[in-house]
Amino acid sequence: MIESATPAVPIVFKGREELVDQGVTILCQKALRFLAIMGAGGMGKTSLALHIMDSALVKDKLAGRCYFIPCEIFEDEESLVQGLIHVMKLTMQENKSKHEVLFEHLKAAYEDVLIVFDNFETPWNHGDSRNGVKNLLEKIVKCGKVSLIVTMRGPDGPGDISWERLGDESGIPKLLPVPAKEAFKAFAGNKLQSSNDSESQIDSLLYQLDYVPLAIRLSAQHVKRVPLNTLIRMWEQGKTSILTEGPVPGRLTSVSFSIDLSIQIFKIDGRTLELLSAISFLPDGIPVWIEYLPQMFQGEELDFNVSTLLDSSLIYGQNAGLKMLAPVQEHIHSKYPIKQDSIDRLEKFYRLFLKDLPRNEMDAQPKLQPHINNIEKTFKTQISSGHSKTSCISTIN
Template identity: 45%
Template sequence: PGSQLEQATPAVPRIFFGRDLLIKEGADYVTNNAQAFLAILGPGGIGKTALAQKIIDIEAVKEKFEKRCYFIPCDILPNVASLIQAMLQCLKIPAEEGKSQGEMLNDYLQLNARHTLLVLDNFETLWYSKGGRASVQTFLEKLFNFKHLCILVTMRGPDGPGNVEWYKLGTGSGIPPLSADAARNMFFAIAGNKYDLSEKTKAVDKLLKELDYVPLAIRLIAQRAKTSPLKSLLRMWKEGKTSILREGKEDFSRLTSVEYSIQLSVNLLDEDACNLLSVISFLPNGIPMWVDNLGNMLPNLENLDISVAELLECSLISSNGGNIYILAPTREYIQRKYPSKADETMVLLETFYIEWMRGVVANKSNMNKELQLHILNITKILNVQIGKMLKEEHIEVVEFLGQAPKFYAAVVEVIDNILVNIQDMNINQKNNLQFIKVDVLIWNAKWIEAEDEVRSIEEKNGLNHKNITARCFQKLGNIYEMQNKYNEATDMLSKAKTQFEEIGDWLEATQCLQRLGEIHRMQARYNEATEMVSKAKTQFEQIGDQLGAAQCLQSLGNIYRMQDRNSEATELLSKAKTQFEQIGDQLGAAQCLQRLGDIYRMQARYSEAIETLSKAKGQFEEIGSQLGAAQCLNGLGDIHYMQDRYSEATEMVSKAKTQFEQIGDQLRAAQCLQSLGDIHRMQDRYSEATEMLSKAKTQFEQIGEQLGAAQCLQSLADIHSMQDRDSEAIEMLSKAKTQFEEIEIGSQLGAAQCLQSLGNIYLVQDRYSEATELLSKAKTQFEQIGDQLGAAQCLQRLGDIHRMQDRYSKATEML
């Protein structure tokens, strides 16, 4: 009866986010085609019904069909006869004696040729009904023949019903989940902007991500958030998962319970498909490239291809780019209700991934891309199987993963699982795992944790194991080097090198020599650096270590770059980049690209610099190097600064600063703050500049970075000078000059600039003799360090002094 249809038709949702483009796309298709067949496809709870209601509510759709849009909820219709009856009721077709319902409908549609839109909602109920598909398909074929009749169908599955070409809304897998922003907006619109929640947006975002941004799940969890504090809500989700995603206490429907909605699809499966679904639900990444991998992963399961087709038809799995996967709410429910119980399956998955990892490591150039698809599966299987019994192969897989920095977070999780839970591991295995963990911590700029881990290895092994002691010295040297603690780094790496030489480990000894060369480069001791790195390169070549040789070539390129020998630097860095690419070392190649970008920047070849640094940034992001990406971002900010594009510079340097802070790199974060202060200074925004530079100076002092602190003091002095506060400027410049002179490395330029600024202040004050003395000293110092621009500026000012004193011949000569 009509009342049933009315009751089963949900209200048009008032709270609706993130679907504007899909609504427009659907409405445009329906209005611009004389006969439209629109399919809104996807899993339960994805918002198909709501989307259909919003499309038919668009003004253009209403104009085309006037009042001839009919919404039919098919989930209450068991067969074709009931569908025909429902259509007669919607169309208000009166009964005629001597005619069947099918004939009455047919006559009506032939006589009434005005545009009509039929919305068949939840059509899978009929399509998969026990009465069979043939009668449903025959009826649909008859409807398709009425050229004025448009049909909008919503259903679970990858395709619309019948033999007609449907316009499928959304992606290849149907309607996608919401975006993170739309999911958050929907959550807060339902839950209300309670202080408790808006203050904890990060926790809410994490919860919504765990729900895979599925609209029904978000609506139901948001309803609970109205009465439950966030902490309680998070605990409920952790403990109850999908069982809490429901509304009311009984008589659940597909709109009031996520589990009810999922179970409707599960009820359609045969045993083989159900078994496969259980396994896929265990795998967070699903089955990547399933056509190639599924048979190798699960040789114990039967009828795999048929089962995949069945799961896709029921929208219990989604397909994208050849990968099949399950959305989070379905995955959680299936794992709880239909867990995969076969130990044999776990062993097969473990065996598959061990062999798969060996193959991936053999082709390093594609390693990150391949691992991205499988990493969550690998770590989950590893953690489960390690809990049963640790195998040599598990350690082997961890060592493989240790070669992929992008996935270091996953590596640490597995290592900690082993170290905490496995007691009967031999000391060598334990040491190797801890050293991998140290590398991960260094990569993530967690210096204190990395040093603590090394100290724990030292403590455990004592001083009797020369190899372990040498590796500890080496790791500590690397940690200190990354923090610019060059004396401590040199001491540790020298000790490590000596011990490696004593035990005949020439590869590790050579690596220490290379790092010592790098430290000398950072200290501007270029001759010693060149000698050490060249020697290391020769030794790597003799040992046959291509990676080490390429790294030395890269170091030599950087030494020439620091000496402004740009053509030689470019040649060596380009050659090193090629070698890194040939051996599949993406990090080395990206670093070379970054340094080439820096050279172009210093040569004022800005378009090439931007292109190169942007490319390097992309490569760093691809391999998960936040540090490299942030450095490129900072470099791009510097280019905009040099071109007086201050808003772009501010945006990029601010982003870089945030990234440095996230990885705990205090030095570079302070340098970004310093750059931001200088950008404000150049725009005459002196109060903001002063605040930022003062803050940066304090941060530099706290981490013992004297050069940065002196540079900030110099910039603050320039601000005072620009504001005609000469006495404060002179005091600050004198102090900054003294600080530059006390610093050994990289400070001559700063000292010369302070002399130049002091000379300029005295010149403005008509104190010509003092100005002449200071500017002459500054000119000499600029010449000594090869800064032609600084020297020329001083010469210009000295000429001005002679001109102001009417000494025109000398002024002419200088100018």
């Protein structure tokens, strides 16, 4: 079961050359070979890990001693040990626990071993298993001969290990426009007709998908059946409904499923889910959140909720603000719409914000700019639903 769960190295893989090189360099150096590939669901963490494992240098150094553990099927320390024993094909011995068999093997290793813990967010966040899982990981690290790759939703690697992380503060980034387009065309195959029109339509679609690899692959699959302009119309009408394929939804066949999985694994509910809904309503996210979030939702202490959302990668930090990738935003906005009370509070906040802006345009402009789309959306929504409590909104114009 585990062998068949080890994925094949993806054939279409664009725009990650630099990250693959960095990962390979880290694994091939003498010290510190603990590599963390972090980031949002569908961003390409597993694909990157597989390409790093498949590189000539890593294969040269570690051929036959690379073990891929698909952690989404393991929930605690014990099942992880069981999984490792199975994948390493270790034989159980009488009077020895699985734990002893595993560590005797790892400590006696003569040559370097690479263990890839893929999708580690599942055991890391499951029930009360974190302590046990943390101990296991740290014991493995102490074995000396073991290099690790962990892929995980979130911004930081697990435990107190000095992980070398790929990408930026929130993990591996979205694709750049050019490789995103190469990937889209490769996934769409020869059904894609080439014309100037379709080039700009692809550019616009990929921009709207925020260059998220999973969204690119799923949208491109449809081009095999429907023309590009129909696909674009479907996106405008149904948004994330085009980001799905096949009859059985899974993390790799549906963007909505992948996002709901994060909501489930990171136990996002109650006020945290409401905050997520509010962020999905705001096109600019929450600029300078440390300053503005307490003003938006006065009387509440939301730092812990923000940290849970950052851990899940459903939002990410950028320039001191909180942002959301477009496919996540569309899904949350349609499945968990913002509550009227939150919009009322945002309207109140922005009313005061506008009132307090400096009179001088030169000073007002840089304060206003990061919020401009939020302000427009908040007041338009309130006016069209008849909830606006603002008598004069001429300040916006």
